[in-house]
Amino acid sequence: MSSIGIIANPASGKDIRRLVSYATTIDNQEKVNIVKRIVLAAQSVGVDKIYFMPDSFQFGWVVIDDLELDGNLTASCEVLQIPYMACAEDTTRTAAWMEEHSLGCVVVLGGDGTSRAAAKGLKDVPLLPVSTGTNNVYPEYTEGTVAGMAAGIAAGADDPAEFCLRDKRIEVSVDGEFRDIALVDAVVSDDLWVGSRAIWDVKKIEHIVAARSHPASIGFSAAAGCLEVIRPEDDRALALHLCGDDETKAVRKIKAPVAAGILSPVDIQEIRELGIGEAYSFTAEHNCMLALDGEREIRVREGQEVSFRLTRNGPLRVNIEKTLEKAVEHGLFNRD
Amino acid sequence: MDVTKEQMRHMYRTMVRIRKFESNAQNDFANGKIPGFLHLYLGEEAIATGVCENLNKDDFITSTHRGHGHIIAKGGDMKYMMAELYGKSTGYCKGKGGSMHIADRDLGILGANGIVGAGQDIAVGAGLSCKYRKTQQVCACFFGDGSTNQGTFHEALNMASIWKLPVIFVCENNHFGISMSQSRHQAIKDIADRAAAYGIPGVAVDGNDAMAVYEAANEAIARARKGQGPTLIECKTWRWRGHFEGDPAIYKDPKEQEEWVAREPVKRFREFLEENGVMTADEMDKVDAEVDQEIKDAVQFAEESPLPKPEDVGKDVYTDFDEEVRVR
Numbered sequence: 001m002s003s004i005g006i007i008a009n010p011a012s013g014k015d016i017r018r019l020v021s022y023a024t025t026i027d028n029q030e031k032v033n034i035v036k037r038i039v040l041a042a043q044s045v046g047v048d049k050i051y052f053m054p055d056s057f058q059f060g061w062v063v064i065d066d067l068e069l070d071g072n073l074t075a076s077c078e079v080l081q082i083p084y085m086a087c088a089e090d091t092t093r094t095a096a097w098m099e100e101h102s103l104g105c106v107v108v109l110g111g112d113g114t115s116r117a118a119a120k121g122l123k124d125v126p127l128l129p130v131s132t133g134t135n136n137v138y139p140e141y142t143e144g145t146v147a148g149m150a151a152g153i154a155a156g157a158d159d160p161a162e163f164c165l166r167d168k169r170i171e172v173s174v175d176g177e178f179r180d181i182a183l184v185d186a187v188v189s190d191d192l193w194v195g196s197r198a199i200w201d202v203k204k205i206e207h208i209v210a211a212r213s214h215p216a217s218i219g220f221s222a223a224a225g226c227l228e229v230i231r232p233e234d235d236r237a238l239a240l241h242l243c244g245d246d247e248t249k250a251v252r253k254i255k256a257p258v259a260a261g262i263l264s265p266v267d268i269q270e271i272r273e274l275g276i277g278e279a280y281s282f283t284a285e286h287n288c289m290l291a292l293d294g295e296r297e298i299r300v301r302e303g304q305e306v307s308f309r310l311t312r313n314g315p316l317r318v319n320i321e322k323t324l325e326k327a328v329e330h331g332l333f334n335r336d
Numbered sequence: 337m338d339v340t341k342e343q344m345r346h347m348y349r350t351m352v353r354i355r356k357f358e359s360n361a362q363n364d365f366a367n368g369k370i371p372g373f374l375h376l377y378l379g380e381e382a383i384a385t386g387v388c389e390n391l392n393k394d395d396f397i398t399s400t401h402r403g404h405g406h407i408i409a410k411g412g413d414m415k416y417m418m419a420e421l422y423g424k425s426t427g428y429c430k431g432k433g434g435s436m437h438i439a440d441r442d443l444g445i446l447g448a449n450g451i452v453g454a455g456q457d458i459a460v461g462a463g464l465s466c467k468y469r470k471t472q473q474v475c476a477c478f479f480g481d482g483s484t485n486q487g488t489f490h491e492a493l494n495m496a497s498i499w500k501l502p503v504i505f506v507c508e509n510n511h512f513g514i515s516m517s518q519s520r521h522q523a524i525k526d527i528a529d530r531a532a533a534y535g536i537p538g539v540a541v542d543g544n545d546a547m548a549v550y551e552a553a554n555e556a557i558a559r560a561r562k563g564q565g566p567t568l569i570e571c572k573t574w575r576w577r578g579h580f581e582g583d584p585a586i587y588k589d590p591k592e593q594e595e596w597v598a599r600e601p602v603k604r605f606r607e608f609l610e611e612n613g614v615m616t617a618d619e620m621d622k623v624d625a626e627v628d629q630e631i632k633d634a635v636q637f638a639e640e641s642p643l644p645k646p647e648d649v650g651k652d653v654y655t656d657f658d659e660e661v662r663v664r
Contacts, residue, residue: 027529193547
């Protein structure tokens, strides 16, 4: 007996990044197809109960109806009867329910923001994030079948920690009060409003703290990644203080893929490494916005103290390849 | 993207103008002062405001049967609008068109429109005109979610895309086509998804957040002016009232209505301006009072204006084509 939960964000893949860069567009019908593949693969590796987050597109019902009509649904499926408001809190609330009911694994379809929302509700139940957005660093681009196999195997494992990593996270405080988290990067932007949420203009960015960084990713963590690679398993983060308009202060000048198809110049005046438990703190010199994992979230007023602390309190994330390799080692794909 | 404090202050005034104009129209209609049909824009103020703040006077808009907000945001005169609603000869259409036909060519307002989806093809024509004449003008085309099932929507996006016309398609997804909820009139949730079928960018934004709309429109309009073609912006919002005044809207879920009203765009913008030191509460109260006076003046103007004369019933119905050609 094993169970998984599926959280699919109908809003991912259609924000302003389609207009200001060359970001991927993914419609909800394609997400339905991905979820179907996840369900089919998961039930094929032993999952017998699947819970869906309720949402305005009704992913769960569409998938259940289609697979039942096809005669392909063997697992018992249930769309959770919890209230939804078509906002990020739906994801957090659903993830928390799945944690409370000790599901075997939670598969999350969306971008960094969706993963972050789910991570806020999870602690020990493994998270398997599947990318459907843009500028995604945290969730993997992976085929639904593969994700479903890995989720099913993780859900049925005695010790999922064998192929999961307890991720880092950046804990954000303002004036000493804990406010939120980021899984990939926390960025200070010269914006005054949340607006369309996404950030893309490097000229507005003052600080970047990246819990992971690699030049092969897209977004502001990639700016750190073009200086130094920091992997999820590394117990450190990189903090950058950018130059703004005054490039004479620059100690490093790079270009980095901060948005899809766009390599922008980034001038850096200070680079700091943070260890686990260390914080990058500053006093806001003017009103600004904190963007967490690529989305503007928290308004900060001039004079407020901001702290980004690196911890290993993130979710237990399933390493898909490692999970499937372990499954081969244990003969889980053998039919005899 | 830059936006000045002056622009934000202007946006607040625009939103308040729309809110108060519509609230007044609601009351005057209920009291029998306004004849005909009335489709109110209450709750959707952030969209017209956020888009039109990016437009120049000579840019175009096309509108819908729910068009008062668009006309006000594009600079329409509330006196002439109110007079039109009252059916008076001083109105924009000399009292013969009513709420759904207000137009002002001097302001680039190509008309509200009683036919669902009809503005989309007019917008393509305006866009073609801008491109043909090599001006930097654009056309913002407002329409609702219901109209995206009309053939005109698909024809317009297709043609605008092929010819890379400077048209910004602004879908006001208020979740209802007349009394039919979006979930019952189309199998998609995000109308922005439909842009991909025409090879143009499609984005979805919070239509109750004036700055989110402003930001998306700013980028789309800049793109259009550079000759990069059309964009589809889907603004998620909620129609506070029934489809028309008099519609009891029993098809709405009261809980959903309550949740959306809690995301009230004018109040949200007011809080944003105050939090960011753009305007103080006193300054905004002063704007509110000034707009109250503007509305009173508009009502007085409408009430004191004469009705159209019966003998003029046939006038202005058809264009005098020979005269138009001769003037040009």
